[in-house]
Amino acid sequence: MTTPADLRLLAAARQGDVAGVRAALAEGARVEARDAELRSPLLLASLGDHVAAARALVEAGADVNARDARHDSPWLVTGVTGSVAMMRVLLAADPAPDLTLRNRFGGISLIPASERGHVAYVQALLRETAVDVDHVNDLGWTALLEAVILGDGGRAHQKVVALLLAAGADRELADGQGTTALEHAERRGFAEIAALLREA
Known part of the structure; x- marks a missing residue:
């Protein structure tokens, strides 16, 4: 009580x-x-x-x-x-x-942070913890996919994508429909993010 x-x-x-x-x-x-x-x-x-x-x-x-x-x-x-x-x-x-605790969407803290373009947080989280950069939520999305699918393609999301890639995010991981982050970026006209995702 x-x-x-x-x-x-x-x-x-x-x-x-x-x-x-x-x-x-x-x-x-x-x-x-x-x-x-x-x-x-x-x-x-x-x-x-x-x-x-x-x-x-x-x-x-x-x-x-x-x-x-x-x-x-x-x-x-x-x-x-x-x-x-x-x-x-x-x-x-x-x-x-x-760090493996999941929210109601099956995501870890890195995923909503990437979606929202929280650059400083993503950078600190990747640097200071062993968070799984390729965790897949219940929607079939990783932090990288969510940053592209739900982001606005602007500077903050460009920086988040760059940070995730530098941390080893798998750019080839596709969503449940088989669409990669690069394909989503191209469809949405996010030229800068698409360029980052094409880099070797």
Whole structure:
């Protein structure tokens, strides 16, 4: 049962109120309290990119892999927000984030980050973790495919594609219909990305 202290902790985490987080924990709030959507305080802090609040929760032992009703976790949502600072706070947790944890689409954090053109995040994630650059989600898409299929072909997505290729992404992996990232880029008129994908 959710206690008043739990509710104060959830509210403080959602608002990024570090003092409120610490006060609620001192009052006996459970670090893994959940709201109506099963979101933990750390997930709420991660969604709002409240880095200091997240750090306080991690120090209190919050689970970086705790899932909500939508199968999101604090770690997974960093791929959506693109927050490098939050990514690093969560990487320092013990236990560490599960890099293989999948969202409701079967994707790991790298995939939504690539889709959204979060260049700094993709770069840091590839450099600082052993994330699987060729993970395939439930749609049959890798991060490379998603960056082309759902991206806008602009500078950010061009940089993401270049980073993925430099990290060893397999440009020959096709989607469920057998269409490669290069073919998608050509169909969408993304000349710069197509050029990157043609390079040996």
